[in-house]
Amino acid sequence: MSSIIKATLAALLTSAAFAGTASAELTGDLRIFLDTSNPAPRATMEGMIADFQALNPDLTIETTIIDREAYKTQIRNFLTADAPDVATWYAGNRMLPYVNAGLFDDVSDLWGDEMSADLASTKPSMTIEGKQYGVPYTYYQWGVYYRKDIFDKFGLSEPKTWEEELANCQVLLDNGIKCYTIGTKYLWTAGGWFDYLSLRTHGYEFHMDLTAGKISWEDDRVKEIFAHWRELIDMGAFVDNHTSYSWQEALPFMVKGEAASYLMGNFAVAQLREAGLTDDQLDFYQFPLITEGVPMAEDAPTDTFHIPSQAKNKENARAFLQYVASADVQTAINAGDKLGQLPVNKNSSVDDDKFLQEGFVVLSNSAGLAQFFDRDAPAEMAKAGMEGFQEFMVKPDNLDEILARLEKTRGQVYE
């Protein structure tokens, strides 16, 4: 009799204890590696982790922040040698080598119906062969940032079509102002131009097939893309000597009014504001339509959290990923004074910043989200491609040689 009571009591106690651990605080360790080394993102992440710590006081969290550039090479070492429980990285093809090498954990179990609905916009870029390997925490739009005061001065309005874009540009050039500033020293800025010309000329599917190596670089459709680009180059639409500048070094042309616009990611806004441009002078428009009937797709590079396969505290890591994916957290970390970007969770609210608001509309109505040329194409293809774009922008006559070279690289990269 008494033994039965004892047993029942014990069972009750254990089940209560179980319920306790499942619903309440986590215990043990959680090691987080971050690449958010710039001051604002760093503070944001530290704040977010502090909040997570407050929710789980018994959890020992150890955060390591690594310089963003150094992180790109160090990740290979720490994933194999001394893996943290959570690590930041990028979506799309950039995570493919680590997934193939079995270094990122499959987290498809987290992507239930709820999360899949909330994070629907980036689910395809987190998915490899039907499984998800991380969760996104932020992304941002690309588009044309322009000097509204200069446009107003010459009576120009935001172009909706390629013809309008070219017409605007001609007016600017006639008045001695370059249409676009760009600095191609580090190549990737040219990748942005290619992405948009490709997405607008033939659409998302074509662009994804091209970056996935399914389409020849010597295909006539690819040449059409470059033909559009060449229209601008022949007009002299881009600033001179852009091969000498980084993207930041190209900003002064726009600030001084020598160039009217900049095809860039939203991160350029902070720099332009710092350089003294007010929100009255600065505005944003979506890259205009080129081919009639092609749905508008955008570049929206997505930053992500992953769990390395060799992590020691995967349960804690999963809880953390779930926390990061939640609407409230994404609202908080993406606020204008924090990351200043867009939350991926569709239930999050967007900061009251005019560029973020506009970007949110653009991305929400997008026909598809590309990650950016160097994240969609495999590393070697991306490097060769962007080098080719840079050369094309200076020597458009070399196009055939450039494309032949890219085609050769394609043959080697995708095998």
Add this chain to the structure above:
Amino acid sequence: MTDSALADVAALGPKKPWWRRNQQKVTPWLFLAPGILFFLVYVIVPIFQSFQISFLDWDGLGQKEFIGLGNYVELMDDEAFYTSLKNNIIWLTLYLLAVPAGLFIALFLNQTVTGIRLYKSLFFFPFVISQVVVGLVFSWFYDPTFGLMNEFIGLFGLGPIAVLGDERFVTYGIIAAGLWPQTAYCMILYLTGLNAVDPEQIEAARLDGAKGIKMLWYVVLPQLRPATFIAFVVTIIGALRSFDLISIMTQGGPWGSSRVLSFYMYEKSLSEYGFRMGYGAAIAVILFLIMMVFITIFLVKMYRDEKG
């Protein structure tokens, strides 16, 4: 005979411990041991590992796949490789200008006037600062819109020239930046060399009526031979491992036209868009073989000099 007799005596006498008997022979090796060990682990073994990796297709993470000479075959058909090789040759040739330039600055500074120490320090200065700083300073100097160089040639109605953004000039622009510290290095070598020039020989030559170029060529230069030799060695090796300036100033651009082999190797194997370890190793092997040619020449020459 004496040897064996001594050996017999030693064998007969009270046996000394092994350490006592071999002290003289063992000590130098003991002192060399740490050096040899690290040289083996960090230089010799990696060389053979590079050879081995160059036969693999490997991204540094996943499966290694043996592909024989595949990487080398691909390399032979790689435009970027030939660009790098060509640039390496330009570097080798032009970088050697640092030797005569260093010599003339050294001759010029080898006099006793007030403040000569200050002048010497000023000329030596670029060698003291880091290559990264040299690269940055020259990037700003060459900047097509704000740079001093274009301001200057603008005075004559020329320019602007985007030295680092133009495939025709970029390699020469970087070499010019590299020559600045390298000349200072050669100058220091020659300054020390000039201290050792025998004043009596100069005196004797002067009595025989030697002056100017003749004095330099027949009397001074032969005495500077060791300095010249070292200057050549460090300059050639410096040219072949030119990497930091290219990385700082252009990242191999525009469109890869300022790459050299060492930078290309880094790009292919370790940079953000790389991680083809096998291919990178194949480039490293080629670079090693080129360096080997020079190293052998130097070793042979040194050996001959030592022999007399």
